[in-house]
Amino acid sequence: MIEFVSCAGGVMRGLKVGALHAALNVTLCTKITSRGVQTQGGVVMQSNGRCTWSLGSRHLPFLSAQSSRTNSLRYFVSHSDLSSQRLTSGRFLFNRQSCMDSRFLLKKRTSTVAAAGRDFTGVGRRKTAAPKTKTHWVCEDCGESYTQWWGQCRNCKAMNSLKEFKEAAGNVGKRGGAGARAVENLVLSQTSVAVKKSPKAGGRAWLENVGDGPQRLSDVAKGHSQLHWRLPLAGETGQEIGRVLGGGLVPGSLILVGGDPGVGKSTLLLQVAGLLAEGSGDQGPGPVLYVSGEESVEQISNRADRLEIRAHELFLYSATDLELVIEAIAEIHPRAVIVDSIQTVYLAEANGSAGSVSQVRECATALLRVAKQTKVPIFLVGHVTKGGDIAGPKILEHVVDVVLYMEGERLQSHRLLRVVKNRYGSTDEVGVFEMVQEGLAAVASPSELFLSARNQDAANAASAAVAVTMEGSRPILLEVQALCSSVGQQPGRRTANGVDAQRLSLLLAVLVKQASLKLSNQDVFINVVGGLQLREPAADVAIAVAICSSYLEQAVDREMAFIGEIGLGGELRSVGQMERRLLEAAKLGFKKCVVPKAAAKSLKGAVGSDFITIPCADVKEVIEKLFLRN
Structure with a gap:
């Protein structure tokens, strides 16, 4: 391989380079001979380590060539003006009006000229290229x-919500991102597991390689009890949170809590910290x-004073620099860490401001490493x-182990803690809390809370029915209210609060088709x-x-509850955990319950002789048994 590199004059590799004062014409490589490189305009000749460029009858000096291990020869061409060059495919073109580069490669035994595409600022030195950026x-x-702009977000369907975000492509480096580098200096004094860094993977992975290699599942499980492995939470509120998490707090877990x-x-997590x-x-x-x-x-x-939290071992820290937070974790060796919030902390080495996409990603990655390496739940x-x-x-949701979501109306006192993701337990659990003066208190019987204001007057109980639903492993009874109002010849509106609008449209269509109800001119x-939200x-x-x-x-009998799914044909379909639902209804004083006919046989004697189950095959039969129609 023969490589030509231009330079502006000076000392290169200890050899003096003279100035080249000549206008060179277009040269095209045709073949390589024993004498040198044959071109259209002349021959580059090699003789006793000295090279000359032969252009017609003129011979111009070149710098001495040196061979390398790759059996290549490098030549340095001197000229007075770097801006007088342009390199095109297959040609080395000198043009005083345009310049791209002066470096090109001539491969042995080939007639192809390959552009190297490099810039040079001085004697044999390469310009430092500007860092590339990726646009998201x-x-x-x-x-x-997304990698390009769209008018509508394909995930949330929002219009004109995409904003441009630029990120340096070379910011990751060989040791991973800023989050990985921030944890490298953490002293792992809380764990006995040796951390072994892989020179290949390095900081590119979310986690460092820990442990002693592959281990049998039976060996890992020896001596580990689920009851002793998880961190328990005291009190009724703590037990409610532990039940949602799957039985307690798992050491080394990363838990994300979201909500309006x-x-x-913040109140809930401050109570957990206490x-x-x-x-x-x-x-x-x-x-x-x-934090x-x-x-x-x-x-x-x-x-904390308002919540009556007096824990002596609770450390408060107001900080946004995540590196300082990591240093505090290494110094205090805490049992658990709370970061409020992930959108307010930042890493100095990461791009963007606090709360940006890159900052949230890098900060979450750093905290994930801290949690796994120190066995501290965060x-x-x-x-x-x-x-x-x-x-x-x-x-962010993929990195964390658990995603919790708090729900509740501001005008209501109760709050629901739902599990969206849980690597260590069920995602069907839900915790019910009530906001009181001392903070969030667990509700022992949610059904009693939601039915406490129910109208007990049978004459005024029209347009209301009680549904027996399941929130995880807990049955909850909820009151559903409806209002139908005639609008004459105009089409009616459908408005739902707590019920999916599409589900409501489906049920109305079934009632019109299967039960012959004229609801087209009714506002429902x-x-x-x-x-609350009825999702079941x-x-x-x-x-x-x-x-x-x-x-x-x-009116509907106020001592009657209802269980069942309605199909498109009007049929009643059975649902899971029927016995637990009926037991909860009987516990709250209900005497009757409408159930699907398919599940009636298995429920005989499950609740008691004083509790009556009313099996129905379809929605038309339900209406005939409960209402008088002309």
């Missing part, structure tokens, strides 16, 4: 990232670190978008008492009965 388009509503502003995320700091059972008091990027330590202390508070999704990139309004199909019968009660203006 990130949705402001849901945080979804003001729903009680419970962990006080200890429970065999565990005594232990240090817990509460806030939104409040000062004085503000957190005032809130809670993260996550902001939500106007669409209700957790703000930031989707990788559905409301779930308490502001088992509430279909209760919704249909409430609509019929309002349309026919006939």
Whole structure:
């Protein structure tokens, strides 16, 4: 390989380079001979280590060539003006008006000239290329990232919500991102597991390689009890949170808690910090670190006084620099860490401001490494978008082990803690809390809470029915209200609060088709008492009965509950855990329950002789048994 490199004059590799004062014409490589490189305009000749460029009858000096291990020869051509060159495919063209590069490669035994595409600033030195950037388009509503702009986000369907975001391509480096580099200096004094760094993978992975290689499942499981492995939480509120998490707090887990502003995320996690700091059972008091990027330590202390938290081992820290937070974790060796919130902390080496896509990703990666290497559980508070999704990139939800979401109306006192993702337990669990003066208190019987204001007057109980639903492993009874109002010849509106609008349209179509109800000119309004969301199909019968009660203006027996899913043909379909649902209804004083006919045989004697089950095959039979129709 023969390589030509231009230089402006000076000393290169200890050899003096003279100035080349000549106008060179277009040269095209045709073949390589024993004398040199044959070109259209002349021959590059090699003789005793000296090279000359033969252009017609003129011979111009070249720098001495040196061979390398790759059997290549490098030549340095001197000329006075770097801006007088242009390199095109197959040609080395000198042009004083345009310049791209002066370096090209001539391969031995070939006639191809390959452009190297490099820039040079001086004597044999290469210009430092500007760092390349990658452009992403990130949705402001849901945080979804795209490689090009779209008018509508394909994830959340928001219009004109994509904003341009530029990220340096070379910012990761051989040791991974900023989050990986920030954890490298952490002293792993809390764990006995040796950390072995892979020179190949390095910081590119989410986690460092830990442990002693592959191990048998039976060997890992020896001596590990689920009851002793998880960290318990004391008190009724702690037990409710532990039940949602799957039985307790798993060491080394990364937990993301999201919810609307003001729903009680910070209050709940401050209570959790106090419970962990006080200890429970065999565990005594232990240090817990509460980090806030939104409040000062004085503000957190005032809130702790209101919540009557007096834990001596609870450490408060107001900081936004994540490297300082990691240093505090290494210094305190806490039992657990709470970061409020992930959108307010930042890493100095990462691109963007706090809360940007790159900062959230790198900070979450750094905290994940800290949690896994130190076996310290870390809670993260996550902001939500106007669409209700957790703000930031989707990788945030993939990185964490558990995703919790708090729900609740501001005008209501109760809050629901739902599990969206859980690597260590069920995703069907839900915790029910009530906001009181001392913070969030667990509700022992949610059904009694939601039915406490139910109208007990049978004459005024029209347009209401009670559905027996399941939230995880817990049965909950909810009251569904309906209102039908005639609008004459105009088409009616459908409004749902707490019920999916498409589900409501489906049930109305079934009632019109299968039960012959004339609802086309009726405004239909559905409301779930308490502001909760009915996501389970088992509430279909209760919704249909409430609509019929309002349309026919006939009251529903207040001692009757309803269980069942309605199909498109009007048939009643069975749902799971029927026995537990009936036991909960009987516990709250209900005497009757409408159930699908397919499940009636298996429920005989399951509740008691004084509890009556009313089996029905379809929605038409339900209406005939409950209402009088002309």
